Amino acid sequence: MSNPAIDAAFADEPAFIPYLAAGDPSYEASLEYVEALARGGADIIELGLPFSEPIAEGSTIQNAIVRSLQGGMTVGRYFEFVTDLDVDVPVVCMTYYNLIYQYGDESGPEPFVRKAKSVGIDGFVVPDLPAEEADPLREACDRHGLDLVFIVAPTTDDERLDRLVSLSSGYLYIQARLGVTGARDDVSNETTSSLDRLADYDIPKAVGFGIKTGEHARDIIAGGADGIIVGSALVDIIAEGTETDSPTEEPAAELESLCQELKAGALEGAQ
Amino acid sequence: MPETDTTFGDYGGQYVPEALMPAIEELTDAYERYVLANEDGFMDEFRERIHDFGGRPTPLQRADNLSERYDRDIYLKREDLLHGGAHKLNNALGQVLLAKYMGKERIIAETGAGQHGTATAMAAAHLDMPCEIYMGRRDVNRQRPNVFRMRINGAEVNPVDIGRGTLKEAISETMRDWATTVENTHYVIGSIVGPAPFPAMVRDFHRIISEETRRQTREQYGRLPDSVVACAGGGSNTMGIFADFTSDSPFSTAPDSNTDADEDVSLFAVEAGGSSLDVDEERGVAPNSASLSTGSEGVLHGARTKLLQNTDGQIMESHSVSSGLDYAGVGPELAKLVDDDRVTPVNVDDDAALEAFHRFSQEEGIIPALETAHAFAFLETDADLGEFVVVNVSGRGDKDLEAALEETAKRDLPNAPTMEVFDE
Known part of the structure; x- marks a missing residue:
């Protein structure tokens, strides 16, 4: 079972999936930045709910999380943020398990999922939740019709891959390279071998970790991916805008234009 | 799939990124074979080394x-x-030796006070393994003598500037290194924390x-x-x-x-x-x-x-x-x-x-x-x-x-x- 809005995002053409941390660097500015992603052609938005110990993130997103938390982001404010957000594409919440767990009760993580659904969230990516620990969240997502997206790493062997595919709904997040998130100058050839291994599985495959240009996007889609996930390259724009104290419109325009480039690259790769 | 229980009642488990899970499975297998079952005389070698190199038993x-x-x-x-x-050498020596048995080529570790870092640096020098230590910036400043000791034993020391610069940040940063280098690197965690099998294994050393x-x-x-x-x-x-x-x-x-x-x-x-x-x-x-x-x-x-x-x-x-x-x-x-x-x-x-x-x-x-x-x-x-x-x-x-x-x-x-x- 998977969420129809997310299925639709992959239906006709490759999905472009940008990520930003909600509330970076402030609630109001971040609303504008996330809406710029949608204007730039986002098919799904991965919206980070910041956690103080983001062990899977490189320095770019760690700094975004610090800015967001310093700007007053909390779990409650995050749900308000999603409610206030004026976009017409599905939103996937990317966060760490402790925040989901603390919102829960004896029944497990269900209260978080229920609340997420009520504000319009369509799915989750939880980087520190491997298949081994995922059953309670998987069940809660099934109950509410939300997707739970698992990450496939270059180190994932075939046995684990089968298990991840059977647990995952919506799409699979293909980690393009070992390590943490962060924009890179080249696209890893680990990506191609991951995509080859996955060709026979009937679930959309979105590739992330390191993508920053339209050319990367084109190559990855041409290599067999169904979508691209881009985070750090976009967060860099906000970091710079924050550092130079630019008016919100400027980074927002840059975000929109980089999104257009990435989306165009993805479409070109699908030709 | 390894059979060892990963939990202690309601606590424990393995909440780590997928990229690390294959290494965790490999480590669980090595823990069961070498530590619990003394395969290839691993525990005998550990006891001999902690005696001769470490000076056990302590009075x-x-x-x-x-x-x-x-x-x-x-x-x-x-x-x-x-x-x-400090007691830290028991675990550091045990894990560096285990990494050798597993065929790993590089050691990383976090340290707070520097005691685990120095113990790991000593064990790595003793067993001829390259070693890098992550240490919060604040702790680097609070514990200078230990930084000198690690460097003198040949270890690299990487200060961690994120957050308050203490043990929590050092652990997060070491996990990030491991997520990048997991294929040839063993993470010698310094306490009975982290994903299974670390808490049980560190206790056993x-x-x-x-x-x-x-x-x-x-x-x-x-x-x-x-x-x-x-x-x-x-x-x-x-x-x-x-x-x-x-x-x-x-x-x-x-x-x-x-x-x-x-x-x-x-x-x-x-x-x-x-x-x-x-x-x-x-x-x-x-x-x-x-x-x-x-x-x-x-x-x-x-x-x-x-x-x-x-x-x-x-x-x-x-x-x-x-x-x-x-x-x-x-x-x-x-x-x-x-x-x-x-x-x-x-x-x-x-x-x-x-x-x-x-x-x-x-x-x-x-x-x-x-x-x-x-x-x-x-x-x-x-x-x-x-x-x-x-x-x-x-x-x-x-x-x-x-x-x-x-x-x-x-x-x-x-x-x-x-x-x-x-x-x-």
């Missing part, structure tokens, strides 16, 4: 002056006499402390102690000396074990009360490191355990005068033993720990680590410790001299020496 010594002061028999388990000056303590108390005193007291941050020295007094250890079927007698041994885990047990939810600061005493259940660094966190689940910045206790989490096995009422969590504040640091130095001629000083400060309380008490001297205080004198100068401690000898 159990009667503290005559403290015994008189408290009117009970106080014995010291002298882990400060282990090579390197340290349990030699409790094995010796049981034998030595029987030989020297004719029976097991009434109480065992150890400081607890992450909890590795704590579980090291508690392990064979609890029934959960896979080794508790040791020939001399006697579960009934063990149940009569009280186990006290002394946490850092810091400057206060109150938390500042607004600023996300808990000015202590008392996660067993005051924490709540949550997920951090790969395990479900007791944590210092706010209501959302954001991890608090902890505090202790002692870097080695300055951590917002604690080993999942200790969390379970506390819930089971097998271990009693207690805490003492910064002031009491410093006072105990000076008292112990003067009365027994042993300068303790500031971590260890917390265990001695607890002796001042009126807890029911019985006639015969063993205190784990988890480490010596040479690394802390600068910090201890600086912190002492800020306070009016009745028993602190002045440093006026330096005045013109």
Whole structure:
């Protein structure tokens, strides 16, 4: 079972999936930045709910999380943020398990999922939740019709891959390279071998970790991916805008234009 | 799929990124074969090396002056006499040796006070493995002598600038390195924390402390102690000396074990009360490191355990005068033993720990680590410790001299020496 809005995002053409941390660097500015992603052609938005110990993130997103938390982001404010957000594409919440767990009760993580659904969230990516620990969240997502997206790493062997595919709904997040998130100058050839291994599985495959240009996007889609996930390259724009104290419109325009480039690259790769 | 249980009751588990899971599976397999089943004589080699290189067994010594002061028999388990000056070598040597058996080519580790970093650097030099240590910037500044020691043993030291620059950030950063280099690198985690199998495996390398303590108390005193007291941050020295007094250890079927007698041994885990047990939810600061005493259940660094966190689940910045206790989490096995009422969590504040640091130095001629000083400060309380008490001297205080004198100068401690000898 998977969420129809997310299925639709992959239906006709490759999905472009940008990520930003909600509330970076402030609630109001971040609303504008996330809406710029949608204007730039986002098919799904991965919206980070910041956690103080983001062990899977490189320095770019760690700094975004610090800015967001310093700007007053909390779990409650995050749900308000999603409610206030004026976009017409599905939103996937990317966060760490402790925040989901603390919102829960004896029944497990269900209260978080229920609340997420009520504000319009369509799915989750939880980087520190491997298949081994995922059953309670998987069940809660099934109950509410939300997707739970698992990450496939270059180190994932075939046995684990089968298990991840059977647990995952919506799409699979293909980690393009070992390590943490962060924009890179080249696209890893680990990506191609991951995509080859996955060709026979009937679930959309979105590739992330390191993508920053339209050319990367084109190559990855041409290599067999169904979508691209881009985070750090976009967060860099906000970091710079924050550092130079630019008016919100400027980074927002840059975000929109980089999104257009990435989306165009993805479409070109699908030709 | 490995069969080992990954949890301790409600605690433990494996909350790590998928990229690390294959390495965790590989490590679980190696733990079961080499550590639990002594395949290829691994544990024999470990015991030989911790004896010859490490200097085990460490003595159990009667503290005559403290015994008189408290009117009970106080014995010291002298882990400060282990090579390197702390219990940390047991685990570091065990894991670096295991990494060699697993065919890994590189060692990484985090360190707080620098004791685990120096132990890992020594073990890596001893076993000829390249080694990189991650250490929070604040700890680098608080523990300079240990940074020098790591560098002199040939290890790289990478300061971590994110956050408050203490153990929590160092662990996160080491996990990030491991996520990048997992194929040829072993992460020597420094305490009984992290994803399974680390908490059980680290305990098993340290349990030699409790094995010796049981034998030595029987030989020297004719029976097991009434109480065992150890400081607890992450909890590795704590579980090291508690392990064979609890029934959960896979080794508790040791020939001399006697579960009934063990149940009569009280186990006290002394946490850092810091400057206060109150938390500042607004600023996300808990000015202590008392996660067993005051924490709540949550997920951090790969395990479900007791944590210092706010209501959302954001991890608090902890505090202790002692870097080695300055951590917002604690080993999942200790969390379970506390819930089971097998271990009693207690805490003492910064002031009491410093006072105990000076008292112990003067009365027994042993300068303790500031971590260890917390265990001695607890002796001042009126807890029911019985006639015969063993205190784990988890480490010596040479690394802390600068910090201890600086912190002492800020306070009016009745028993602190002045440093006026330096005045013109």
